Amino acid sequence: MNPFSLTGKTALVTGANTGIGQAVAVAMAGAGAHVIAAGRSSSAETVALGAAEELHLDFSDPMAAQDLFGQRQIDILVNNAGIIRRADSVDFSEADWDDVIDVNLKAVFFTCQAFARAALPRGQGKIINIASLLSFQGGIRVPSYTASKHGVAGLTKxxxxxxxxxxxxxxxxxxxxxxxxNTDALRADPDRFRAILERIPANRWGKPDDIAQTAVFLAAPASDYINGAVINVDGGWLAR
Incomplete structure (x- = not known):
């Protein structure tokens, strides 16, 4: 058996209409999985690139996936859907706090819970949560995002x-x-873009495919003895 194969598995990837989620969905399909590309926007492009089907799920309702896992067997869950709001902390609104926490943290927990209720009786399943460098660092002007990603790391463990x-x-x-x-604003600021690039030992920003291949590994049998890990895929950023 190929330890990196996902043949015969069904994967649900949230936020799969673009970016990291789209890359993960396409990579998992390439590894043999039947991939359900979920999101609040159309994932038709992701299906055209290799995912098997699309599903409308809007995680502004943290309970959006509650009934999904009892309807069909899903072996792999990738919690990628997320949003970000930027403002100085002294001006940050309650609405921006709640919106980010609901999607990035509350929905992650209750989607994991729903998945586990179906998967635990089978005794097999893989959950991959998308955390962030801001699971370890504070960031600037993104208080709810930072809090949510610290929470994702803790929940994973x-x-x-x-x-x-x-x-x-x-x-x-x-x-x-x-x-x-999510990083358009940073890359549009020449000073911020340059400061970030100068700290990355790999001397480049990452691409969604860099994350996608790590997700395939964590979904495959090759990672069966990895539990509770938060794997940095950052070009060496945290090592600097």
């Missing part, structure tokens, strides 16, 4: 503690600075 002995692997990927819609 807690759920691994509870579920690893019952056959579920729960891990996370912490992307570095990746060329996606």
């Amino acid at each position: 807690l759920l691994a503690n509870e579920w690893a002995a019952r056959g579920l692997n729960v891990n996370a990927i912490a992307p570095g600075y990746i060329e996606t819609n």
Whole structure:
């Protein structure tokens, strides 16, 4: 058996219409999985690139996936859907706080919970949460995003503690600075772009495919003894 094959598995990738989520969905399809590309916007482009089907899920309702896992067997869950709001902390609104926490943290927990309720009786399943460098650092002008990503890292470890002995692997990927819609504002600021690039030992911003291949590994049998890990895919940023 190829330890990196996903043949015969079904994967749900949230936020799969663009960026990291789209790259993960396409890579998992390339590894043999039947991929459901989920998001609040159309994932038709992702389906055209290789995913098997699209599904409308809007995680502004954190309970959006509650009934999904009882309807069909899903072996791999990738919690990638997320949003970001930027403002000085002294001006940050309650609405921006709540919107980000609901999508980035509350929805992640309750989607993991719903997945586990279906997968634990089978004794097998893989959960991959998308964390961030801001699971470890503070960032600037993104208080709710930073809080949510610290929470994702903590939840990943807690759920691994509870579920690893019952056959579920729960891990996370912490992307570095990746060329996606979420980093448009940073890349449009020449001074900020240059300062970030100068700190990355790999001397480049990451691409969504850099995250996608790590996700395939964490979904595959090759990673069966990895539990509760938050893997930095950051070009060496945190090592600097």
